[in-house]
Amino acid sequence: MCKPGYIKVNGICADIPDCTNNSTICDNATSTCEDTPGSYRCNCKEGYSKPPGATPHAPCVNINECAASSPVCSAGSQCTDSVGSFMCSCLPGHVRISSTVCSINATRCENINCTTEGSVCRENGNNAVTCDCPSNKAKKQNKCLRYYKFIQRLVQTFLP
Numbered sequence: 001m002c003k004p005g006y007i008k009v010n011g012i013c014a015d016i017p018d019c020t021n022n023s024t025i026c027d028n029a030t031s032t033c034e035d036t037p038g039s040y041r042c043n044c045k046e047g048y049s050k051p052p053g054a055t056p057h058a059p060c061v062n063i064n065e066c067a068a069s070s071p072v073c074s075a076g077s078q079c080t081d082s083v084g085s086f087m088c089s090c091l092p093g094h095v096r097i098s099s100t101v102c103s104i105n106a107t108r109c110e111n112i113n114c115t116t117e118g119s120v121c122r123e124n125g126n127n128a129v130t131c132d133c134p135s136n137k138a139k140k141q142n143k144c145l146r147y148y149k150f151i152q153r154l155v156q157t158f159l160p
């Protein structure tokens with residue numbers, strides 16, 4: 001007599017090759033079969049897992065990556081779970097950096113806060129936006145000031 005999981009071959013108890021004998025012993029969509037001494041194990045594929053304490057034969061189930069304690073999608077993106085995977089969609093005004101990272105689209109004025117007081121955001125096609133002072137004003141100490149040229153001329157005249 002052989003122990004469970006073993007079969008007598010030429011008078012010797014040999015491990016039953018469960019995975020080879022039954023190719024669907026594990027769910028091939030969610031796991032891969034691994035022969036173990038006297039038994040087998042269904043190892044979960046990426047995107048699938050077993051509940052803690054599940055038996056080696058237990059089926060693997062979808063991981064909801066979107067419910068993970070640390071976010072899998074970056075700020076500015078929306079996580080959508082799918083069976084065996086997940087997807088990060090970029091929120092409006094954001095551009096894709098990678099499959100899990102979206103970043104504010106810095107080429108759009110709607111996403112830009114011009115920090116120079118009185119400056120106006122201008123889009124330059126595919127390049128980053130600029131915050132320019134209106135044509136009748138000039139930037140001075142983080143403000144767009146009218147008559148800057150006049151002040152500058154005064155300074156140049158009276159300062160050494």
Ligand SMILES: [Ca+2]
Nearest residue numbers: 063082084085
């Ligand atoms: Ca998933």
